[in-house]
Amino acid sequence: MQRSKHPLFVRLEQRDAIFRDGNPASLSLESENAEDCKAFVSLFQASPENQLTEFVKNKNHAEIFTKLLSTRSDPAPLNLLCAFIDRLLDLDFNATIGALMANSQKLSEGCAKILIGHTADHLNQAFLVRTILLLLGTIISERDTKATTEAFQTFTRTALSLLSAKLNEASIALECVKRALRSEQFRSTFISEKGTKLLLDLLTQAQKASNTDSLYHILFCIWGISFSAEGAGQLSEGDFIPILTKLLSTVQPEREELVRLLTFIIQQLNPSIVFIENAYDYDILRLVRNLQTKHYVDPELTTEIAKVADDMAQALKKLSLWDKYVREVKSGKLKNTISHSSELFWKANVERFGENNFAVLIALRDLLKSDDEETVTVACHDIGEYVHRHPLGRIKVEEIHAKEMIMELLINKNQNIVSQALRTTQLLLLRNN
Missing domain, CATH: 1.25.10.10 (Leucine-rich Repeat Variant)
Known part of the structure; x- marks a missing residue:
């Protein structure tokens, strides 16, 4: 059976097809043929590196991008704009977002409008919906954001709806949720809206399908949840612990990004007495010690695993098995x-x-x-x-x-x-x- 392509390659192929078939000149309407608009459209003729340099240097480009994105409704021009910004994000994510933040209010409104108009067709417009969600989720997560309440609600509603679907559809929203969970407001809302359960359901699906790309994004989201006291409490008990146990026992050492995320999650949960009690029941310390014996390209990873294991060992020494049993x-x-x-x-x-x-x-x-x-x-x-x-x-x-x-x-x-x-x-x- 032929293996499916990695999501990154699928996205790059979609983006290349949009650039190949798109017409940048069509982005500008006759009424918008101002010099700033022409200058932005001319960026499509430059190399990607020069596009990034000019976009970050000239604040007018971010303003025009925001204006065009906010005033278009057809998928073709929207996809072309998304392909443009997606490539810049790949080149330098922080610099691109930094250039856009001065327009965060208008951009958030435009993104919300696009989600309302196109999410229902997300299977056919996966690249568009994924890119807009990523933009809006990142804007929401920034400290100096001016994202509107309506945009926040639209993003949250759309992300939760997609995460409620099967893994293939839900993957459209994973990267944006990963970004948005940096926001304390979104983290709190996500947890109160049963987002933790949605992620655990998807984690089980990804584990069964051996989908390491989705596993990475889901575990990153779970790590984000663990920074909330309520989220850490939900993860410390219930369905996550047996899933964590299986992941610790099956993860391959060459997948260092997964090992590191598992380590970070345990580090966040270690202070919880409920987690330590469950760690005892599921023999998690032994599994972490086993990971510690593996060889990793990054030598710091072994040190991080050892620190987490030592912290857990100390907590287990203080654990009263009787108090645990009574609880x-x-x-x-x-x-x-x-x-x-x-x-x-x-x-x-x-x-x-x-x-x-x-x-x-x-x-x-x-x-x-x-x-x-x-x-x-x-x-x-x-x-x-x-x-x-x-x-x-x-x-x-x-x-x-x-x-x-x-x-x-x-x-x-x-x-x-x-x-x-x-x-x-x-x-x-x-x-x-």
Whole structure:
């Protein structure tokens, strides 16, 4: 099967085709044949390097570009303008954006208008929509931006809509979101609008498809989210941790850009006790240490990985496995992680189940009535472990009427629950040695 082309090459081919088929003279209407407009159109005849030099040096070029972009509606001239600015962005992104920022208000209005008019046809106008989103997302992220509220809302709405689609369509918006997440306002809005979940869904798709380009952009976005306390909290629990675990175990050392992003993300999450608890369950430190042993072209990457691993190791030393366990039980949802099968945990903490009038044991009993299969299975397992390991475990479990509840699970429709209930019942019927 023929491999699909890298998105960069697809974009460059689209851009070359636009330059080849486009007519720069058509950009200027008769009413606009002022000297400044003619000078801008003449840039198309210069080499790309000279285009950049003149565009950055002469502020009139940015004004004319903004005016033309804001007053055109047909795809052909808009694509030609986008091809022009896209090439300059490739040559020097910061210098090009710097030249445009004096016109950020009008440019943001023009970009928003284009998105409203052309996003519905984004499959046929992918180059146009992607470039306009990138421009607007970058303008929004700049500190001295004068982007309008309407432009901000249009950008956010469009980006979220595209990210809700399958990976192929969503990729149109990934680079612009990566840029926009530098803005605290956009970051907050994106997170509150369930943007984290959208990225995790896309991350799973990209991982399955081995799409490293999309993986890079998605991980960059996730890194951006991690600078928000709320975003870091969302990433520290739930679906991201198992995905992170798989990425750490499968990423190839030659993909240094992915290794670096994974390292940066962990660095941001390390201060979170919730993340450290999950890192323990998923053995993330071992995976990071394994990355540390690999050879990288950039020697600083090994140092960065070592620093992140050392910070995590220190945090894990301070981790109270009992406090972690209590928090999980109180959350009402249990996961079948290493904590529940750890010999170290049970030997160190079996006596603590009697604290506060056996509050944790009673909470485990109550979780036997949960609608979540995994929670019931793990609760049943842990009650069995307590029965097995504590001299008075069987008596106490009977005393709180958990024995009857466990035996009722023997006729459950779920075989995993039945299997665990059978094990715990057998432990209840045995005498402790």
